[in-house]
Amino acid sequence: xxxxxxYRGERTDHFDGRRFFNPTAEADPTFADVLRWRFxxxxxxxxxxxxxxxxxxxxxxxxxxxxxxxxxxxxxxxLLQGFGLNILFDPVWSQRASPLAFAGPKRLxxxxxxxxxxxxxxxxxxxxxxxxxxxxxxxxxxxRKCAPKIIVPLGNDTILRAADSSLRAEARDWGGIVELSPxxxxxxxxxxxxxxxxxxxxRMALWASFSIRTPAGTVYCVGDTAYRDGAIFRxxxxxxxxxxxxxxxxxxxxxxxxxxxxxxxxxEAVRIFLDLGAQAAFAHHWGVFRLTDxxxxxxxxxxxxxxxxxxxxxxxFVALPPGSVRRYDLAARTFSSESEADSLEENA
Numbered sequence: 001x002x003x004x005x006x007y008r009g010e011r012t013d014h015f016d017g018r019r020f021f022n023p024t025a026e027a028d029p030t031f032a033d034v035l036r037w038r039f040x041x042x043x044x045x046x047x048x049x050x051x052x053x054x055x056x057x058x059x060x061x062x063x064x065x066x067x068x069x070x071x072x073x074x075x076x077x078x079l080l081q082g083f084g085l086n087i088l089f090d091p092v093w094s095q096r097a098s099p100l101a102f103a104g105p106k107r108l109x110x111x112x113x114x115x116x117x118x119x120x121x122x123x124x125x126x127x128x129x130x131x132x133x134x135x136x137x138x139x140x141x142x143x144r145k146c147a148p149k150i151i152v153p154l155g156n157d158t159i160l161r162a163a164d165s166s167l168r169a170e171a172r173d174w175g176g177i178v179e180l181s182p183x184x185x186x187x188x189x190x191x192x193x194x195x196x197x198x199x200x201x202x203r204m205a206l207w208a209s210f211s212i213r214t215p216a217g218t219v220y221c222v223g224d225t226a227y228r229d230g231a232i233f234r235x236x237x238x239x240x241x242x243x244x245x246x247x248x249x250x251x252x253x254x255x256x257x258x259x260x261x262x263x264x265x266x267x268e269a270v271r272i273f274l275d276l277g278a279q280a281a282f283a284h285h286w287g288v289f290r291l292t293d294x295x296x297x298x299x300x301x302x303x304x305x306x307x308x309x310x311x312x313x314x315x316x317f318v319a320l321p322p323g324s325v326r327r328y329d330l331a332a333r334t335f336s337s338e339s340e341a342d343s344l345e346e347n348a
Contacts, residue, residue: 004204006155007171014174014190019203020154022192024228028202029258037258045254045295047108051287054323057112061119062086066216066331068245073112074322075288076133076223078247081119082330083184083214088124089247090133090223091142097132097289099197105132105289108296112322115141121148123180127223128195128207129156132289140164151178151186155205159197174208187211189236192226193262211236216330217244220276224249224285226261227268233275244330246278250303250319251286254294263292266303270310273317280335282326283319 004018011017029037057071059079068082075097076090093111098104121142126134134156142148143166150160150169157169170178178186189209196202212219218240225232237243253265263285264272273281286299300319307314315335318326328335 002200004155005201006158006205009154012173015154015206020195020206021203022190022194022228024192024231028194029261033258037255042255042293044293045298047290047296051108051296053110054112054321056110056114056117056323057325058117059086059113059119066214066329068219068328068330070245070282070326070328071113072282072284072320072322072324074107074109076127076249076284077111078221078282078284079113079118080212080219083181085122085180085184086119087180087212088121088142088148089210089221090127091124091138092132092135093138093141094135097130097291099131105291107288108290109288109322112324118142118145120146123186124148124150125186125210125221126150126152126156127191127209127221128153128193129159129197129205130195130224131197132291133223134159134197136160136163139167143167149178149180151188151210153188153206153208155195159205173206183215185213187213187239189220189239190232191222191224192228192232193224209236211240211243213240214330217242217279219243219245219247220278221247222249222272224263225272227264227271230271230275233272237275237277241277243276243278244280244333245328246273246276246281248272248281248283248317249285250283251294251299252291253299254292259292266299267306269303270306270312270317273312274310279316279333280328281317283317286319288322 063069063081071079078089080087096104157171160167160169191209193207195205210221248269250266250269252263
């Protein structure tokens with residue numbers, strides 16, 4: 001039996017001594033399931049070969065006070081600025097979400113912030129090790145620029161250090177907490193997903209969501225998850241009764257019979273939003289890398305219909321292109337686009 005190359009530890013309710021698992025897990029897809037998904041005859045919606053790029057964002061050096069500035073990089077990548085900290089979520093700048101430079105899902109839109117325009121990064125939160133969430137070349141390049149703290153679920157620190165020994169990686173289990181400052185902490189939350197970097201390491205590193213706890217409320221970030229019974233999201237609301245902002249995936253769901261075990265459709269993202277009791281949400285995981293069969297613009301279209309059916313105002317849960325910026329005043333519980341917000345930056 002192949003040993004776990006990334007992590008060794010005691011058995012828990014989500015680790016059997018060799019592999020991690022979801023406590024309410026459905027069975028992993030079989031090889032036959034994968035072959036059916038890849039080769040069955042089905043209609044695969046076309047994607048455009050090119051999309052006009054929106055203008056990129058040029059973030060300030062720092063944002064202070066209880067105002068959060070959220071810049072959407074694209075796919076699952078965000079830059080969150082507030083309370084004097086700069087935090088990157090699942091940063092991917094590479095042209096392909098793949099172990100190969102010449103094959104695999106190719107980026108349709110450039111990152112919403114150019115690498116050279118990034119402010120000093122204090123922390124990077126990586127939810128799991130799939131190639132569309134863990135971009136090792138980018139992390140090495142960033143480490144040479146500013147050496148941020150990288151927070152990952154168990155086992156992923158081994159992957160990072162094997163790729164680049166200079167990466168400052170800290171790993172935690174679900175429920176683990178990392179202090180970023182005297183007032184700001186990060187807690188790892190469960191997610192219904194899985195992990196792998198190759199053919200033989202499935203579920204040998206953990207996956208997670210993150211809750212960023214501030215004096216004025218919590219930001220909840222989901223990288224990838226299924227909905228399943230929704231229990232983990234209702235539990236997150238009990239642990240974090242003041243969720244101001246949720247970063248929620250809405251894409252990579254078709255065909256449903258296969259993807260529902262790993263990802264959420266827009267209607268399920270709305271259910272997560274309601275389960276969390278969040279004040280506002282920003283949608284991601286659509287329109288940049290083609291991973292599944294739905295058309296490129298279908299996720300935000302379905303999100304708009306789901307919000308209407310749930311009687312939720314569309315400005316509370318937005319789906320915007322890379323380069324977009326939103327402001328969230330956690331103390332006043334207000335939010336706006338960058339053009340509507342007063343400038344609160346303070347360039348150091």
